[in-house]
Amino acid sequence: MKPENAIEVKDLYKMFKVYQDKGTQLKERLLFWRRNRYEKRQVLEGVSFEIKKGETVGLIGYNGCGKSTTLKLLSKIIYPDSGNIALTGRISCLIELGAGFHPDMSGRENIYINAAIFGLGRKEIERRMPDIIAFSELEPFIDNPVRTYSSGMYMRLAFSVAINVDADILLIDEILAVGDAAFQEKCFARLKEIHESGATILIVSHSREQIEDFCDRCIWIDQGKIRMEGETAKVTEAYMGQALAKISGKKETSAKGEAGDLQAITEDAFEKIPEDREALLARIESGTAAYFAQPQLDACHIELELDEKQINRDKLKTDGFAFPVTIHNLGTELLTSRRRYPIFLSYRIEDAFGNMLIDGRRTDLNGFIGEGESETLEFRIDPTNVCAEGKEYQLTISLVAERLFWFDQAGQNMVKVAL
Amino acid sequence: MKRLKEIWEYREMIISLVQRELRGRYKGSALGFLWTFINPLLQLLVYTLVFSVIMRSGIEKYYIFLFVALVPWLFLNSALIGGANCVTLSKDMVKKIYFPRDVLPIAFTTASFVNMLLTFLVVFAVLLVTGYGLNPVALLYLIPLMAVEYLLVLGITFLTSALSVYFIDLRYIFTILAMAWQFLTPVMYSQDMVEGALKNHPNLMTIWNLNPATPMINAYRQILYYKQIPDLTTLTSALVLGIIVFLIGWFTFGRMQRGFAEEF
Known part of the structure; x- marks a missing residue:
């Protein structure tokens, strides 16, 4: 291994067995000892790359191309069929956060166990404990059992442990969607700090922004092989180009x-x-x-027409909750006409605490709506099963453009309704 | 060597898993940890009742004869019953994060071992309270004997836990196997009875003595029931058989653990 490298991967091959018939597997195992019906799926076919110490590298590719498998191989959760992997230093995996948490134990005890799973000793854990708790912002709840935590708190605790173990190599798989926006911001700041302190980071992400923001270099994996490797902007651009061609058929x-x-x-x-x-x-x-x-959704706006804010409950039961939505100025000529980016209307109903009760999307938008033109869609939602009578709910309608990596929202329209 | 070093690095994980196992066992029950002591006492009571009142056997103080062998047997038994599931039960962890997989059987065996040690406190208490007495010099031999048993049980747990990841049905087979093994080991009867019965079949006797649990149980009984220093031959065969089983388990587990994450 070269001394300047933190990760060296050579000729990695990995095949998975995809069982066709999981239901009878147990029986088959007994009856036909070695004759299980499965399909071999070659996930990686000769992947080689090197990552230097202190580098931040992004792994991109379509779903199922082998990114996550590569990460799992690097973290030694699974082993390759052939090929070599060499890593130097302590590894922290932010792959599946919170695995190994015990719901009946307190946050503090779980930090203990989780840090031990990362291979930390007792003294080291005790030394880091205050940092971990402070980072998680869970101080008041730290001695409560983890089962009483909300899912956001759970992830925060897990992330705080994983990111505070002083790893030399960080492997990250799509986990940056942790908690609220403020906490996410903090995680990014912390990752940048770790990066600046000289750690090596490998990120798998579908967010082009994250990749471009973070990575010095990018590796594009396609069908188990490295398709392109190099400067982030170039690789992501080529990737997007190809992705678009694929979408357009x-x-x-x-x-x-x-x-x-x-x-x-x-x-x-x-x-x-x-x-x-x-x-x-x-x-x-x-x-x-x-x-x-970027689909130009800025100029467009949607109009929600609800004549009566108080809706008759009996009428709801028979007719549903019906209202028209009008879209004006959807000036995205190329995109809508060629259907490269699907554009749809999303709707959701939330209660007073922000819990989502109903959500859905309407994709039957009628192509191009030019300047000054408009189109009206009739909505019909049945809220009787989930919404209590007479309570106030928030209805949100927005126009969403699906990009390659993320969603773009425009013309959001919110109305309070009593159902 | 690398494997041993890594296990040592993860000792903190082993300790916390053992604590979790021991504390979690009686969690939620009113008497909690006290059950560790009450359970064997109640068992002893049942045996005393059955064997000294109802089914009288020719062996003097049969309940002690049985009890001093049953406690180490139950530890051995745990490798087949609970130990077989120790990897499968942690599959969420195995699937998602890296740690040396050896940690799981080691933690399980250690927890069972600690449990046996605590039960032995009850055994000693019973021997003293009933006036049966202890031989302090012979007791010293318990330490290496327990160490060898730990090795043996760990080896079996390595084997059963690795195999039952691949073949789920094995765990049911292990239950039957545990019962059969108990009857083929001098737990409820004495080694003398077997030697008497197999007097004219030296070959069968050799096979009988290959059971790694046999010298182990015999040595426990010699120390606690007969209050004697165990024979050297019994001790050596316990040691040799224990090491062989341990090595088989160690290498089998080492080979099979590579595929664990994909199997779940």
């Missing part, structure tokens, strides 16, 4: 479908060179280029 026509051949046209390119618009459009049509841009 067009084959990558040019030379053997290499990633670099597909031109990813950004919004900037579109705006800056208006004279090329036609040419670019033609390329998008033919599938040699993919357009990705």
